[in-house]
Amino acid sequence: MKRGSFQQMKALNKSIILTKILEDGPISRAQIAKETKLTPPTVGSLVKELIEQKMVIESSQGESKGGRKPTMLVINEKGHYMIGIDAGSRNIEGILTDLSGKIVTHVKNKLTLPITEDQFLSVLIDTINTILENSSDYKNDIVGIGIAMHGVVDAESGKSLFAPNLNLRQMPIAETLSEHFPYLIKVENDARALALAEKWFGQGKSSERLVVVNIGTGVGSGVTIGGELYHGESHIAGEIGHMTIDLDGEQCTCGNKGCLQTFISGPAIAKRAINQINLGEQTSLAEVDEVTALKVFEAAEAGDLVAKEILHQTGTYIGVGLINLIHTLNPSQIVLTGGVTNAKDYLLPNIEAAINERALTRKAKQTIISVSELGEHSTALGAVALIIGELFATNGTLS
Ligand SMILES: [Zn+2]
Numbered sequence: 001m002k003r004g005s006f007q008q009m010k011a012l013n014k015s016i017i018l019t020k021i022l023e024d025g026p027i028s029r030a031q032i033a034k035e036t037k038l039t040p041p042t043v044g045s046l047v048k049e050l051i052e053q054k055m056v057i058e059s060s061q062g063e064s065k066g067g068r069k070p071t072m073l074v075i076n077e078k079g080h081y082m083i084g085i086d087a088g089s090r091n092i093e094g095i096l097t098d099l100s101g102k103i104v105t106h107v108k109n110k111l112t113l114p115i116t117e118d119q120f121l122s123v124l125i126d127t128i129n130t131i132l133e134n135s136s137d138y139k140n141d142i143v144g145i146g147i148a149m150h151g152v153v154d155a156e157s158g159k160s161l162f163a164p165n166l167n168l169r170q171m172p173i174a175e176t177l178s179e180h181f182p183y184l185i186k187v188e189n190d191a192r193a194l195a196l197a198e199k200w201f202g203q204g205k206s207s208e209r210l211v212v213v214n215i216g217t218g219v220g221s222g223v224t225i226g227g228e229l230y231h232g233e234s235h236i237a238g239e240i241g242h243m244t245i246d247l248d249g250e251q252c253t254c255g256n257k258g259c260l261q262t263f264i265s266g267p268a269i270a271k272r273a274i275n276q277i278n279l280g281e282q283t284s285l286a287e288v289d290e291v292t293a294l295k296v297f298e299a300a301e302a303g304d305l306v307a308k309e310i311l312h313q314t315g316t317y318i319g320v321g322l323i324n325l326i327h328t329l330n331p332s333q334i335v336l337t338g339g340v341t342n343a344k345d346y347l348l349p350n351i352e353a354a355i356n357e358r359a360l361t362r363k364a365k366q367t368i369i370s371v372s373e374l375g376e377h378s379t380a381l382g383a384v385a386l387i388i389g390e391l392f393a394t395n396g397t398l399s
Helices: 003-024 029-036 040-052 117-134 136-141 173-180 190-201 266-278 293-301 305-329 339-358 378-393
Strands: 056-061 071-075 081-087 091-097 103-110 142-149 152-154 159-163 168-171 184-189 209-215 219-225 333-337 368-371
Touching: 003 029, 003 040, 003 071, 003 378, 029 040, 029 071, 040 056, 081 117, 081 378, 091 117, 091 378, 103 117, 117 136, 117 142, 117 168, 117 173, 136 142, 142 173, 142 190, 142 378, 152 184, 159 173, 173 184, 184 190, 184 378, 190 209, 190 219, 190 333, 190 378, 209 305, 209 339, 219 305, 266 293, 266 305, 266 339, 293 305, 293 339, 305 333, 305 339, 333 339, 339 368
Parallel strands: 081 142, 142 184, 209 333, 333 368
Antiparallel strands: 056 071, 081 091, 091 103, 152 159, 159 168, 209 219
């Protein structure tokens, strides 16, 4: 056997063992050998390497069927640390976490608009520097920095091609950061990062075909197939916010008319509420200074019927968007996230009804729809997951 192919075989076997421990740990060496059909000596020597690389650790003793109790193996959650950055349109938030996603440091910096490329990059660098200053105990175990950036991102080159809310184009984020920090740097679109967050830490762990739909000020989605993100030919796969729902509909921020985003985003909900007020409908929202989607949700919670109806209607629109997605991609699971999903109790029944009514097959109706439970740091966790994915893909050889 040639040396190259021996190395490849070893890497493949190591990856099989690491995945086994990740998915089924705590697990003994003997059980790994049995289930992967690798020989016990192969398992033994590769596990030894994984322990040295701080990817795997021996945990408590397992059950024995007579004789010595086997030592169980689990992922070494405290072996490596990652920085995750959520570069939004108003703030840059950063976290440092271990492999389980446990946050040990959190930093938030405001962006002042309008902003130049240099100003934006300098806030980004400051945020990372503050995290590093606050994390001196973990400094030697940090392996990478993930950036989740709104807008269109070229993940391969680590460039932000277009950040609409900042009005910046062609920003070389990975290139700039690698001049300042000696770590692996990965940049990804925020909706795709959210999909990875669900895949590693949330509800999508066992999902082979997962779509995460983010519904907030804008609407986007991230698609993972077999655990891998799907980018499409030129980085725009998943832009479901801009699927046309009404040819003659309202103007969207993208320039087209009647996009899904003009029906289901936070601003769209606020706009429908204002229309109802202007029509003279009896609603407590008429007394509110500035009507926002949050105010509509609060009014619904307080029993306002007009507010409730607006949210129910929003649920129907989301359901229509999701059935288009189901018929195009046929995912096993869709996780909804973003500010608008706070109103899930009003949205979900109508989402399900719209899907039931329109689905082409019984299986399509059964697509699992749920709302994310990852909380406010979900995008930054997705940025962390970018690095974790790379760490596992390379069997822990990043650092
Ligand atoms: Zn649009």
